[in-house]
Amino acid sequence: MRRIAIVPRALGVLALIGLLTAPVWAAGHPYVLHMLVLSCIVSIAAVGLNLMLGYGGLVSLGHMGFAGLGAYVAAVLMVDARWGFWSALGTAAIASAIAGALIGLICFRFRGHFFMIVTLAFGLLLHAVMNNWDDVTRGAAGLPGVPRPAAWRWGDTVISFGQLPNFYYLALAITLAVFALQYVVVRSDLGRVLGSIRQDERLARARGVNVIVFKTVVFALGSALAGVSGVLQVSFLRVAAPASFNMLESINTVLVVIVGGAGFLVGPAVGALLYVTLPEALRLANEWRLVIFGGLLVIMMLFAPQGIAGLAYTLWQRITGDRSAR
């Protein structure tokens, strides 16, 4: 049994090697790298939502509204104010976090379904602002000309992020950092407090947890990560468009987290990869994505309510005969 315990780690290392060498094995297929970058972007937002939903028990249906907020803050700063990518990214993350904290504080007055409806409403509201505030966001047509990060130079070596492999490594590095952050948060006293709020809020309170403070923090953190994802997306696609941050995208992010496995560290990665690649692999139009994911969700709810990561974990427990808690 001890020898078998190495398998998940080995799989993780293999996946990491696969991702790191993608520009090599996918050389000549920019399409593959393109999809991997999109997966990275989706997974960053999904990590944010996983912290809120999977660990803190807060189901937000307006998550991509905060991604859009961050995206537009950065896009306007980069296009109109000529800011650099990194300072715009930091500012956007902070702006999303503050908006998340303030909006969260309003939403926490409601519970369960009502909480979800209020987050949905704020998501719609943020989207309406992006779509209609023509002077700043250029409205529904989108804000074109968002730059990639400035090239890095060491002597004669120049790394330009206009090239896909370089941008891929940048997106991958940010994604890995976000997953590391998720790990740090989840496997700590902070993560344990969040878990207690999800499992039994009354008990958490009776044990001394100031529930509102922790909910606000996780909402702010999740929104900040959504903002980072949004900035990366508009910099990658070079245009900020409101349609990327509408209600449908918010719901998709919830699906990504649930199908991947809410409350599992690898859940957002699994969900995002599946979400981006599955419809492509089946060569279906984008419109079918929702149908596939909807169908998948029904099957998941019936047979694997903990998502793919949860299913894998249960199977793993069967194989090793390990009955202990996660």
Next chain:
Amino acid sequence: MSVLEIRGLHKAYGGIQALDDADFVIESPGLYGLIGPNGAGKTTLFDVVAGTVQADSGSVRFGGQDITGWPSHRRALGGISRSFQECRVLPEESCLDNVLFAAQPKGLAACMWQAFTRNNAHRRRVTDEAMRLLGLVRLQGHAHTPAAQLSFGQKRLLELVSVFMSSPRLLLLDEPASGVNPALLEVLSDFICTMYAEEARAFLIVEHNMEFIMALASDIIVMHQGKVLERGSPQAVQASPRVLEAYLG
């Protein structure tokens, strides 16, 4: 300085007066029983003392401090630890993690600091104590079992162990014996006595199992219709005609 001072508590739910001038003082550590017929206001009193319900009027003082307006998490950190009538544990966490959660720091700054320093010294330090207490209630073999897989009686014991882990000065136990089979009841009773012998704290125990509470507590407070009806030793309370009337009348 008294441990707990309840003064003139009133609480109405619609037309029902759950607490009607409830008034008593717990002067010193000890095992106190709180009994009364159904609807006497015992659980409401617990909720008011624990801070989950705000009284309409009256005051609660804890260790000489007026805590009437404090939210429940602040009272918990201040040294009031409660168990629930319906028994609450974290279902997904293992028994050990349930107990360790009760002992861990709950402040945001402390939690974030721990997250980024990965400092587990506190956790390691309390693990021995957690395992010792789990051993006292014979759950050490289930230390790594998710709490959801325990029997109801075992969950009660787990909840009880967790209640001690925050080093409280006042413990509010809401019907700890209900739903627990006689064999586990003995374990539970021994555990409370052992913990009391180790450190004199104030226990306030709501209970319907008369045999259990009369053997355990040295001072019984009887509530009836939202007020304190009688108070005294188990013998005195059992002999009181007013108490008999409240229960039978």
